[in-house]
Amino acid sequence: MxxxxxxxxxxxxxxxxxxxxxxxxxxxxxxxxxxxxxxxxxxxxxxxxxxxxxxxxxxxxxxxxxxxxxxxxxxxxxxxxxxxxxxxxxxxxxxxxxxxxxxxxxxxxxxxxxxxxxWAVLAAFAGSPWGVVVLVVLAAAASVAVWTVRRRRRLAADTSRV
Structure with missing residues (x-):
């Protein structure tokens, strides 16, 4: 906290x-x-x-x-x-x-x-160098997933308008 x-x-x-x-x-x-x-x-x-x-x-x-x-x-x-x-x-x-x-x-x-x-989860992961790596990888994976889903939806919407 x-x-x-x-x-x-x-x-x-x-x-x-x-x-x-x-x-x-x-x-x-x-x-x-x-x-x-x-x-x-x-x-x-x-x-x-x-x-x-x-x-x-x-x-x-x-x-x-x-x-x-x-x-x-x-x-x-x-x-x-x-x-x-x-x-x-x-x-x-x-x-x-x-x-x-x-x-x-x-x-x-x-x-x-x-x-x-x-804060408990953050402390558990950040307590070791590997925990920090896991947090960074998870954040990057979530960002890529959100970007990919939004891009696909945008492309699908553009295709359906044509």
């Missing part, structure tokens, strides 16, 4: 993490909501029309706002769902009502097992 968080009592840690995730989620929502208007003419237009945002919007359309709450318990879906709510121009108060329980859950998960698990 980062040293500035180590000395905090549990409830202060939960509160600090709650404030962090609340600010991040609200910023994502508002950036997406504000960006929609002029985004089609900018470089952000492609991201707003990306497969990930379309999937997030489809989930939001199908399941409604509870998917925003549940997204805080996933890795990778949280930002997309917050942005999808902003893109869909979900009223702020409805979005916030769905977001707050997710923020609370996220704060408790990270205050209890999330941060501790992350």
């Amino acid at each position: 980062p040293s500035f968080l180590e000395g905090l009592p549990f409830w202060w840690l939960v509160l600090a993490l709650f404030v962090v995730v609340l600010c991040r989620a609200q910023a994502t929502y508002w950036l997406a909501r504000l960006a929609v208007t002029g985004a089609a003419r900018s470089r952000w237009g492609r991201w707003l029309d990306s497969a990930a945002v379309r999937r997030g919007s489809a989930l939001l359309d199908r399941w409604g706002l509870p998917v925003v709450t549940v997204s805080f318990l996933t890795v990778g879906l949280q930002t997309i769902m917050n942005a999808a709510a902003g893109i869909a121009r979900v009223p702020w108060w409805r979005y916030t009502i769905a977001m707050v329980p997710g923020c609370v859950a996220w704060a408790f998960v990270y205050a209890t097992v999330g941060i501790a698990l992350f």
Whole structure:
């Protein structure tokens, strides 16, 4: 755990993490909501029309706002769902009502097992030179996999448009 968080009592840690995730989620929502208007003419237009945002919007359309709450318990879906709510121009108060329980859950998960698990894994791997090599190789493999999948999807989309 980062040293500035180590000395905090549990409830202060939960509160600090709650404030962090609340600010991040609200910023994502508002950036997406504000960006929609002029985004089609900018470089952000492609991201707003990306497969990930379309999937997030489809989930939001199908399941409604509870998917925003549940997204805080996933890795990778949280930002997309917050942005999808902003893109869909979900009223702020409805979005916030769905977001707050997710923020609370996220704060408790990270205050209890999330941060501790992350730092324990990092320490275990980084404790030896081979651990560092494994971390670097895993990060590189993940980057190559993401790049390859995105490239294939982009090529498939370009081919289907022709």
